Amino acid sequence: xxxxxxxxxxxxxxxxxxxxxxxxxxxxxxxxxxxxxxxxxxxxxxxxxxxxxxxxxxxxxxxxxxxxxxxxxxxxxxxxxxxxxxxxxxxxxxxxxxxxxxxxxxxxxxxxxxxxxxxxxxxxxxxxxxxxxxxxxxxxxxxxxxxxxxxxxxxxxxxxxxxxxxxxxxxxxxxxxxxxxxxxxxxxxxxxxxxxxxxxxxxxxxxxxxxxxxxxxxxxxxxxxxxxxxxxxxxxxxxxxxxxxxxxxxxxxxxxxxxxxxxxxxxxxxxxxxxxxxxxxxxxxxxxxxxxxxxxxxxxxxxxxx
Amino acid sequence: xxxxxxxxxxxxxxxxxxxxxxxxxxxxxxxxxxxxxxxxxxxxxxxxxxxxxxxxxxxxxxxxxxxxxxxxxxxxxxxxxxxxxxxxxxxxxxxxxxxxxxxxxxxxxxxxxxxxxxxxxxxxxxxxxxxxxxxxxxxxxxxxxxxxxxxxxxxxxxxxxxxxxxxxxxxxxxxxxxxxxxxxxxxxxxxxxxxxxxxxxxxxxxxxxxxxxxxxxxxxxxxxxxxxxxxxxxxxxxxxxxxxxxxxxxxxxxxxxxxxxxxxxxxxxxxxxxxxxxxxxxxxxxxxxxxxxxxxxxxxxxxxxx
Numbered sequence: 001x002x003x004x005x006x007x008x009x010x011x012x013x014x015x016x017x018x019x020x021x022x023x024x025x026x027x028x029x030x031x032x033x034x035x036x037x038x039x040x041x042x043x044x045x046x047x048x049x050x051x052x053x054x055x056x057x058x059x060x061x062x063x064x065x066x067x068x069x070x071x072x073x074x075x076x077x078x079x080x081x082x083x084x085x086x087x088x089x090x091x092x093x094x095x096x097x098x099x100x101x102x103x104x105x106x107x108x109x110x111x112x113x114x115x116x117x118x119x120x121x122x123x124x125x126x127x128x129x130x131x132x133x134x135x136x137x138x139x140x141x142x143x144x145x146x147x148x149x150x151x152x153x154x155x156x157x158x159x160x161x162x163x164x165x166x167x168x169x170x171x172x173x174x175x176x177x178x179x180x181x182x183x184x185x186x187x188x189x190x191x192x193x194x195x196x197x198x199x200x201x202x203x204x205x206x207x208x209x210x211x212x213x214x215x216x217x218x219x220x221x222x223x224x225x226x227x228x229x230x231x232x233x234x235x236x237x238x239x240x241x242x243x244x245x246x247x248x249x250x251x252x253x254x255x256x257x258x259x260x261x262x263x264x265x266x267x268x269x270x271x272x273x274x275x276x277x278x279x280x281x282x283x284x285x286x287x288x289x290x291x292x293x294x295x296x297x298x299x300x301x302x303x304x305x306x
Numbered sequence: 307x308x309x310x311x312x313x314x315x316x317x318x319x320x321x322x323x324x325x326x327x328x329x330x331x332x333x334x335x336x337x338x339x340x341x342x343x344x345x346x347x348x349x350x351x352x353x354x355x356x357x358x359x360x361x362x363x364x365x366x367x368x369x370x371x372x373x374x375x376x377x378x379x380x381x382x383x384x385x386x387x388x389x390x391x392x393x394x395x396x397x398x399x400x401x402x403x404x405x406x407x408x409x410x411x412x413x414x415x416x417x418x419x420x421x422x423x424x425x426x427x428x429x430x431x432x433x434x435x436x437x438x439x440x441x442x443x444x445x446x447x448x449x450x451x452x453x454x455x456x457x458x459x460x461x462x463x464x465x466x467x468x469x470x471x472x473x474x475x476x477x478x479x480x481x482x483x484x485x486x487x488x489x490x491x492x493x494x495x496x497x498x499x500x501x502x503x504x505x506x507x508x509x510x511x512x513x514x515x516x517x518x519x520x521x522x523x524x525x526x527x528x529x530x531x532x533x534x535x536x537x538x539x540x541x542x543x544x545x546x547x548x549x550x551x552x553x554x555x556x557x558x559x560x561x562x563x564x565x566x567x568x569x570x571x572x573x574x575x576x577x578x579x580x581x582x583x584x585x586x587x588x589x590x591x592x593x594x595x596x597x598x599x600x601x602x603x604x605x606x607x608x609x610x611x612x
Contacts, residue, residue, distance in 0.1 A: 021530065025556040032556055053581075054360065108474040168414040168474035171577040172522075174533035174554050181556075216478075224327070227480035248480050250331040250338055250487075271477040275359075 014049025066150030320355025
């Protein structure tokens with residue numbers, strides 16, 4: 001086994017500028033982030049897109065980590081090559097192996113700081129529960145969405161996406177940088193506690209489980225014919241009551257939420273999701289009892305790789 | 307003379323999506339904006355950039371309206387061609403002449419609704435003073451900035467830039483759309499009052515005159531080494547006292563404003579201006595008495611073109 005090492009990624013999307021800026025400052029000044037003695041490496045996910053100040057060159061890098069794409073030798077999109085390179089150089093089976101990845105993003109949605117996990121991997125759930133117990137932040141479980149797959153973190157044995165918002169694309173904002181650093185330090189702290197076997201896991205985990213995404217109403221040409229209703233802006237993480245206004249057409253017509261199931265909306269008005277036909281996503285808030293398998297799995301991952 | 311006509315432009319920057327969205331809805335439903343019977347035409351400034359969801363293809367269209375560029379036949383940047391086409395099709399000397407242009411923009415800065423004028427053209431000052439008297443919005447007089455020229459409105463006899471913020475790039479926001487529509491309706495209303503010779507000009511005009519722009523502190527590689535200080539975010543239009551924090555480095559070092567002249571900052575943290583090396587601009591607030599030449603000029607422009 002190789003020594004346990006954490007990979008911190010920023011700039012997986014080239015126009016999310018705060019995390020890569022923090023990472024470059026951190027590389028120049030290693031005291032900037034307290035890693036509690038945990039080994040780590042850093043990388044800018046998509047430096048070419050960042051240089052061009054756009055989300056991606058050919059396709060979304062954070063949808064490229066899927067074997068159907070990675071193994072298809074006919075595909076030469078820039079981001080597929082980049083995904084292969086990242087795995088070759090920093091993947092779990094590379095010569096510089098990383099066992100856990102933190103992929104730092106920002107969002108134009110008013111979601112504050114949150115974690116996103118993909119599927120129900122025990123090690124992800126264990127780490128997320130520690131961060132939630134320390135910081136209280138919400139966790140969005142992205143699963144059961146056939147239209148979205150190939151996320152970067154899925155190619156490492158354990159991985160969390162960190163989402164901080166709201167911040168416009170391409171805009172440096174110290175509050176976003178500060179919050180990114182805060183969560184990273186707590187992650188390193190908890191990992192070091194696992195290494196020292198002095199960690200306290202919580203008894204439960206609060207999850208916001210993905211139900212479905214809702215597109216903006218479009219006309220027959222596919223163009224948006226309404227906006228998010230202004231009253232809904234900033235209401236991420238707040239249950240959606242029946243009859244709540246969702247969208248507003250310029251002529252004043254209001255589209256309302258029709259059901260009584262009180263889902264919890266997230267990613268309301270994320271600018272990058274217009275092309276993915278996602279105006280907002282709906283989740284169900286669930287409280288899960290902590291499962292000892294989660295703990296055993298992350299202990300095995302972190303403490304057996306020495 | 308040809309009949310007086312107003313040109314409304316949206317999407318001069320392709321990733322400012324709210325005004326062009328309003329314009330397309332307006333074209334489909336002419337009742338959407340009350341134009342008080344004033345003739346008008348509409349156009350999407352940079353449709354190709356809009357389709358690519360970026361500010362511009364080759365260069366900023368709103369810096370291309372300068373004779374040195376327009377008349378240089380060696381230049382074939384996409385936006386220079388576009389500027390020539392707009393003038394050929396919709397310019398004051400075209401077969402579909404427009405005498406006054408409103409160029410609708412949005413900004414990531416928390417500036418609310420404001421007008422920008424370039425230089426001190428009497429007709430611009432007259433129209434801006436009417437809008438300010440009706441809505442109270444601030445006016446940024448951009449002049450004396452050798453690094454910035456070739457603005458679209460300068461190629462028409464009278465023209466205002468409308469800036470509404472804050473809104474992220476690429477993001478539809480009904481509040482921005484609504485405010486854009488409100489200012490457009492007041493502009494049309496005041497023009498119709500001039501046509502009916504029933505307009506009341508105010509006695510004074512409050513101007514925020516451009517002094518200079520300040521770049522973000524950069525390291526020896528030219529990369530930003532600090533952010534706007536979080537306490538400064540959202541403080542557009544508020545006088546800057548000596549010793550106020552301007553920028554914050556990740557290591558905690560604070561850059562402060564050093565002088566006692568209490569300038570008024572605008573465009574604090576406009577995402578598109580990082581490449582222009584503008585972290586914020588400083589202005590001086592001035593109260594100008596209304597000059598009857600302004601009135602005579604706009605009356606001549608609007609009422610003699612019938």
